Amino acid sequence: AQSVTQLGSHVSVSEGALVLLRCNYSSSVPPYLFWYVQYPNQGLQLLLKYTSAATLVKGINGFEAEFKKSETSFHLTKPSAHMSDAAEYFCAVSEEQGAQKLVFGQGTRLTINP
Amino acid sequence: EPEVTQTPSHQVTQMGQEVILRCVPISNHLYFYWYRQILGQKVEFLVSFYNNEISEKSEIFDDQFSVERPDGSNFTLKIRSTKLEDSAMYFCASSVRGGANVLTFGAGSRLTVL
Numbered sequence: 001a002q003s004v005t006q007l008g009s010h011v012s013v014s015e016g017a018l019v020l021l022r023c024n025y026s027s028s029v030p031p032y033l034f035w036y037v038q039y040p041n042q043g044l045q046l047l048l049k050y051t052s053a054a055t056l057v058k059g060i061n062g063f064e065a066e067f068k069k070s071e072t073s074f075h076l077t078k079p080s081a082h083m084s085d086a087a088e089y090f091c092a093v094s095e096e097q098g099a100q101k102l103v104f105g106q107g108t109r110l111t112i113n114p
Numbered sequence: 115e116p117e118v119t120q121t122p123s124h125q126v127t128q129m130g131q132e133v134i135l136r137c138v139p140i141s142n143h144l145y146f147y148w149y150r151q152i153l154g155q156k157v158e159f160l161v162s163f164y165n166n167e168i169s170e171k172s173e174i175f176d177d178q179f180s181v182e183r184p185d186g187s188n189f190t191l192k193i194r195s196t197k198l199e200d201s202a203m204y205f206c207a208s209s210v211r212g213g214a215n216v217l218t219f220g221a222g223s224r225l226t227v228l
Contacts, residue, residue: 034216036219041221042221043118043205043219043220043222044157044205044207044217044219045219046217049216090157092157101147101159101172102149102159102217103159104149104157104158106155106156107156107157
């Protein structure tokens with residue numbers, strides 16, 4: 001069965017600092033991996049996805065994530081945090097072939113300090 | 115940009131009452147989903163729907179739940195007799211294709227069962 005673990009339910013960084021949100025997954029088949037972001041009172045918006053092409057994936061708003069099979073990780077990073085990055089971030093996994101459901105992590109709330 | 119719209123944004127109901135949550139998916143999308151998030155917990159898959167029938171459902175989606183696409187635009191989730199533990203944020207999503215295609219989520223409907 002697939003699962004996702006996000007380390008840290010709450011991460012706080014200073015504006016301009018590096019953002020690192022951790023995600024580890026478990027899957028019996030090659031996974032598709034996703035990061036979604038949820039701003040207050042809004043739906044889940046796709047940041048980026050990994051679908052077995054390049055292991056370093058670039059997304060919107062300057063975010064990127066690296067798929068590391070040996071570590072079963074898909075950590076999300078951004079070199080320099082902006083106040084507008086404050087939101088809840090969800091890592092999710094689905095099977096490579098045909099599965100329609102996403103399995104989500106518990107989410108990480110990112111706070112940006114001025 | 116096309117979006118998934120959900121109504122109501124918040125509904126309060128008494129235990130045992132029937133609730134219908136409504137969603138208008140993106141017009142050219144063919145796959146439809148409901149997810150829910152109980153406060154403080156993970157976003158969980160409930161059901162996927164394609165070609166006018168359920169294609170996959172989770173253990174949570176028991177006989178109290180049903181989905182319907184009554185016309186060409188709406189996609190509804192009905193809870194027949196609500197329980198306290200049904201209190202959650204319910205997200206509708208749609209995608210062009212199944213598999214690992216990107217899901218577009220709505221802003222959610224918050225259900226409070228008293």
